[in-house]
Amino acid sequence: MLSVTGVTKAFGGIAALREAQFSADTRRITGIIGPNGAGKSTLLYVVGGLITPDAGKVMLDGEDITELPPFKRAHLGLVRTFQISRELSELTVLENLLLARPGQSGETIWKNFFLPGRVRAEEEAAIERACAILERVGLRHLADNPARALSGGQKKLLELCRALMIDPKIILLDEPGAGVSPPMRVQISEVIRSLRDEGVTFVIIEHDMDMIARLCDRVYVFAEGKNLTDGSFSDIVADQRVIDAYLGGLD
């Protein structure tokens, strides 16, 4: 289980997060919504380790990971995608996936020369796994293309596939539906849901309420860097405060 408590972060004089907290239950999809500037992305950066909070704690399965660098979080099975796709454009689709495979002996220089058998065996296993993942989301035929040649939606899928290569416990998705065509959005939702059923925990930031309604087991609403409310999707849409926050607080 992932839990975030009392996270505060200011950029200069602007408080992006004030005492923010949420927890993501294992094998569940947790949604984070809120109007622009609510601090959702900052929160995800804190969980992913790219921003260190001024105060507060990030705990993963009882372990304090607040200060852990991002690459070590990945080793614990915590991985994220980005709001604007960050594909490694000059690498092929397949290479993008292979890169994410943890524990490759071939990433140590000398092992390539002295343990070539092991490196090759691992590489073949990684390729097999990558192809299976690509097959599942329908990108298998693009495996050899450079990642920059993909469409916006395909890049989002690629990021998700890349995250899967590390056999993650938790995937953080920053707006998986942004800039993606509606049919692709449905496809991405399908993939997320079937992965949840296989035991992956998700935290999703999204503006598309249909997607949130379809996917999320629990939704947290943020506004101006603070928790507003949380609960099931039907609970929070009935909440007057949420409506006010989205419409700019008409009080």
Next chain:
Amino acid sequence: MVSYLVTILSLVAIISILGLALNLQWGLCGMVNFGIAGFFALGAYTAALVDLAGAGTLVATVAAAAVCGIACALVALVSLRLSDEYLAILTLGFGEVVRLVVLNEEWLTHGSLGLPGIPRPFWGLIPEEQYEYWFLGMLGGVILLLFLALEKLLRSPFGRAIRAVREDDVVAATLGKDVVKLRVKVFALGGVIIGIAGAFHSFYMTYIDPSQFSAILTAYVFMAVIAGGRASNSGLLLGSVGLMAVIEGTRFLKDIFNIFDATQLSAIRLILIGLGLILLLIFRPQGCFAEYRLKIKKPEKEPRKASVQTETRTT
């Protein structure tokens, strides 16, 4: 004429070794090294001093490789907390520091007088009149070994990881790569290769002085890498041969166009090289060869796919 060619090829070989190092650091990992001339001088002087002290050429080469590797690792470590551009400034500064130290620490380097009489490898075992050929052969062997090793590395998961760091270090980190460690390793490995080049330069020249390590050398190495195709080692070899052909070939312009004097011609040579590079970047910006990309075979052939479809239809 033959010995002239051998000389040129030896110089091409040394530039190529430097190019292989830059291709690793900058081509594959995106780490700009504007201090190549400085690291090269460091390697050459280390090798020369160790060799002159009587330790032998092998020990001298290893010492040069080690000193340059450590120097590169330190420079990379210092710049890690800064953004990418600062590595360029830092390496440029390092090169200048090396030049000034070499020029002024006369007790060690003899300043601008240089170090003469550097012993050569296998000198005395090979007949003197054939030595140049053997030396070129040795250089060829070194390049072949480095080339094969680097090609293997380029195609390995390590190569993939450093290309990913070049593309986007944040993504590489979120996918579990220790970016700091990778960068330091790459820069140090490049330094080791530059050190080897420096040692061979000392052995080849037998006399070194600060004027041999001017900043234009760094520019030549960059040109070779850009012309050949960034991140492609075979492209680089072609690039350095091509570059040297232009640099040396333009010397003979004075035999054809006797209206220019020597000074004008040397200026025209640089103009021609610049022009060539600009034209190349306009018409073939990716260089002669593209970078290696992993390719796998297509999943399944069309007929089989079609049969699967008909099966599902009939059931």
